[in-house]
Amino acid sequence: MVTSDGAPPSLLGLSTYLLSLTGKAARGRLADRLAERGLRLWHMAVLAALADFGPHVQRALANRLSLDPSDVAKVVDELAVAGHVDRVRDAADRRRVAVSLTPAGRALLAELDAEARRVQDELLAPLSQAERTELQEMLRKVYARIHSQTAG
Amino acid sequence: MVTSDGAPPSLLGLSTYLLSLTGKAARGRLADRLAERGLRLWHMAVLAALADFGPHVQRALANRLSLDPSDVAKVVDELAVAGHVDRVRDAADRRRVAVSLTPAGRALLAELDAEARRVQDELLAPLSQAERTELQEMLRKVYARIHSQTAG
DNA sequence: CCAAATAGTAGGTGTGAACCCACTATAGGG
DNA sequence: CCCTATAGTGGGTTCACACCTACTATTTGG
Numbered sequence: 001m002v003t004s005d006g007a008p009p010s011l012l013g014l015s016t017y018l019l020s021l022t023g024k025a026a027r028g029r030l031a032d033r034l035a036e037r038g039l040r041l042w043h044m045a046v047l048a049a050l051a052d053f054g055p056h057v058q059r060a061l062a063n064r065l066s067l068d069p070s071d072v073a074k075v076v077d078e079l080a081v082a083g084h085v086d087r088v089r090d091a092a093d094r095r096r097v098a099v100s101l102t103p104a105g106r107a108l109l110a111e112l113d114a115e116a117r118r119v120q121d122e123l124l125a126p127l128s129q130a131e132r133t134e135l136q137e138m139l140r141k142v143y144a145r146i147h148s149q150t151a152g
Numbered sequence: 153m154v155t156s157d158g159a160p161p162s163l164l165g166l167s168t169y170l171l172s173l174t175g176k177a178a179r180g181r182l183a184d185r186l187a188e189r190g191l192r193l194w195h196m197a198v199l200a201a202l203a204d205f206g207p208h209v210q211r212a213l214a215n216r217l218s219l220d221p222s223d224v225a226k227v228v229d230e231l232a233v234a235g236h237v238d239r240v241r242d243a244a245d246r247r248r249v250a251v252s253l254t255p256a257g258r259a260l261l262a263e264l265d266a267e268a269r270r271v272q273d274e275l276l277a278p279l280s281q282a283e284r285t286e287l288q289e290m291l292r293k294v295y296a297r298i299h300s301q302t303a304g
Numbered sequence: 305c306c307a308a309a310t311a312g313t314a315g316g317t318g319t320g321a322a323c324c325c326a327c328t329a330t331a332g333g334g
Numbered sequence: 335c336c337c338t339a340t341a342g343t344g345g346g347t348t349c350a351c352a353c354c355t356a357c358t359a360t361t362t363g364g
Contacts, residue, residue: 006216007201007216007217007299008197008200008201008203008204008205008216009204010200010203010204010261010265011196011197011200012292012295014265014268014269014272015178015272015275015276015284015287015288015291016178016181016182016268016269016271016272016275017178017182017268018288018291018292018295019171019174019175019178019179019275019291020175020176020178020179020182020193021175021295021298022171022175022291022294022295022298023171023172023173023174023175023176023178023179024172024175024179025294025295025298026167026168026169026171026172026175027171027172027175027176029168030168030169030172031350040350040351041172041350042350042351044163045160045163048160048162048163049159049160051160051162052160052161052162053160057311058311058312058313059310059311059312064158064159064160065159067352068351068352068353068354069311069312069313070312070313070314070315070353070354070355071351071352071353072312073311073312073313073314074313074314077313090311093310093311093360093361094311094359094360094361095310095311095312095359095360095361096310096311096312096360097311097312109162113162113166116166116168116169117166117168119168120166120167120168123167123168123171123294123297123298124167124294125297126293126294126296126297127290127293127294131290132167134286134290135167135287135290136167136170138279138283138286138287139167139170139171139174140164140170141278141279142174142177142275142276142278142279143164143170143173143174143177144278145275145277145278146173146174146177146275147158147159183320192320192321193320193321194320194321209341210341210342210343211340211341211342219322220322220323220324221341221342221343222323222324222325222342222343222344222345223321223322223323224342225341225342225343225344226343226344229343245330245331245340245341246329246330246331246341247329247330247331247340247341247342248330248340248341248342249341249342
């Protein structure tokens with residue numbers, strides 16, 4: 001009867017599985033940091049979208065982040081209550097709500113970004129700088145494919 | 153007001169985030185395939201552990217897979233009902249239950265492995281063979297670190 | 305000017321995952 | 335022989351996430 005530990009090699013031979021394990025670790029650690037501030041990953045994603053592209057109508061946020069509009073409403077609401085984003089009703093089309101970053105939101109995002117980089121340093125510690133760059137590039141390629149498939 | 157789509161670059165610049173996105177995609181696709189057979193990832197993990205290391209006492213499975221013993225019981229129960237594993241009460245220590253693969257279970261695992269490789273080919277399509285090998289190695293290193301940290 | 309489409313929102317559903325506790329059966333040490 | 339530890343198990347909790355539906359307010363096209 002086996003008592004030794006260690007994950008099954010036949011699973012670790014599958015990049016799919018390895019990717020899902022490391023992804024889970026990355027997600028989990030990042031989520032933990034965010035949870036300390038009462039936030040979830042989507043809060044950070046929304047802040048990042050606003051920082052990168054400026055104010056969005058909620059519908060646009062939903063499209064960009066591939067998140068359900070009703071879930072966007074909830075996330076935005078929480079961010080607004082906390083003072084990290086502003087919501088202003090569009091005067092021309094009163095159905096629309098423009099969401100924009102507040103200075104507090106921008107500052108928060110900077111902190112979250114720093115946290116994420118700390119998680120990253122910790123997670124990718126066994127990799128050289130060159131390897132990290134390579135990994136980043138490969139993941140980008142893979143992500144681009146996933147994303148285009150999802151969109152198309 | 154922004155209307156274009158595409159994820160925020162500031163997120164895609166974080167390997168942590170990319171890893172979590174690609175990991176989610178990998179996990180999701182694999183889980184979908186498994187779901188078609190009424191299985192979840194843990195079922196596959198248990199089958200793989202048994203195939204790689206032979207029969208386990210449930211406690212040992214729990215340790216190896218870092219899964220709660222009570223959850224192991226549930227997964228093993230489902231596999232046993234489906235005829236993929238055998239459970240036999242240890243004669244020497246009647247508290248223990250030895251779990252082993254049945255031929256059906258071994259066959260199932262082979263199919264699941266093939267599915268996983270198909271998912272992998274699809275997911276890693278944008279990468280060359282050399283890159284896939286590199287990715288695999290890097291992920292292994294990262295995983296090894298995660299695993300040792302969790303264990304220690 | 306009305307019908308249809310659209311933006312936002314409230315509320316609810318189902319699922320996987322990660323835990324936790326209590327309980328039974330059994331074993332083993334003092 | 336009893337006390338404690340251990341294996342397995344059933345049951346329940348909490349959480350994030352992905353969805354879906356119904357409804358209001360508003361705009362727009364015919």
